[in-house]
Amino acid sequence: MSTSTENGTAPKQITLDENTGSLSLLYSKKRECKFTCEFLRVFSPSAEVVGHGPGQRINPIDKQNVRILGVEPVGNYAIKIIFSDGHDTGIYSWKYFQWLAANKKDLWAKYIKETTSGAGEIDYKNHKNYGNNMNEE
Numbered sequence: 001m002s003t004s005t006e007n008g009t010a011p012k013q014i015t016l017d018e019n020t021g022s023l024s025l026l027y028s029k030k031r032e033c034k035f036t037c038e039f040l041r042v043f044s045p046s047a048e049v050v051g052h053g054p055g056q057r058i059n060p061i062d063k064q065n066v067r068i069l070g071v072e073p074v075g076n077y078a079i080k081i082i083f084s085d086g087h088d089t090g091i092y093s094w095k096y097f098q099w100l101a102a103n104k105k106d107l108w109a110k111y112i113k114e115t116t117s118g119a120g121e122i123d124y125k126n127h128k129n130y131g132n133n134m135n136e137e
Helices: 037-042 094-115
Strands: 013-017 022-028 031-036 068-074 078-083 091-093
Touching (some): 031 094
């Protein structure tokens, strides 16, 4: 049986940059995944966001200014993120971070489409973190 550290999914370092409002996971010198606070809050793996079954996801809105107040380890497989809006129930596993990194462009585009008011119009001004280091690896 291999642990997440043995199969390469656990980051070597996690850095919270309060100036840019981002969380970086460093896997090697050549591989870093950077996520905005807004992105991580919107895609929290908590039941509050994803629900308790298929088709129950609720898109959190107005999270542009949310910040990460703290990060706590959960065993050797995940972290818990504490957000400035009081949300702290999501457990972000290393495997979930890998999935987010691989799908973030599509996830973000779908989120923007689903949460904008104008039919077919995307209000990028209200989603200031769009594309901001979303695909940096």
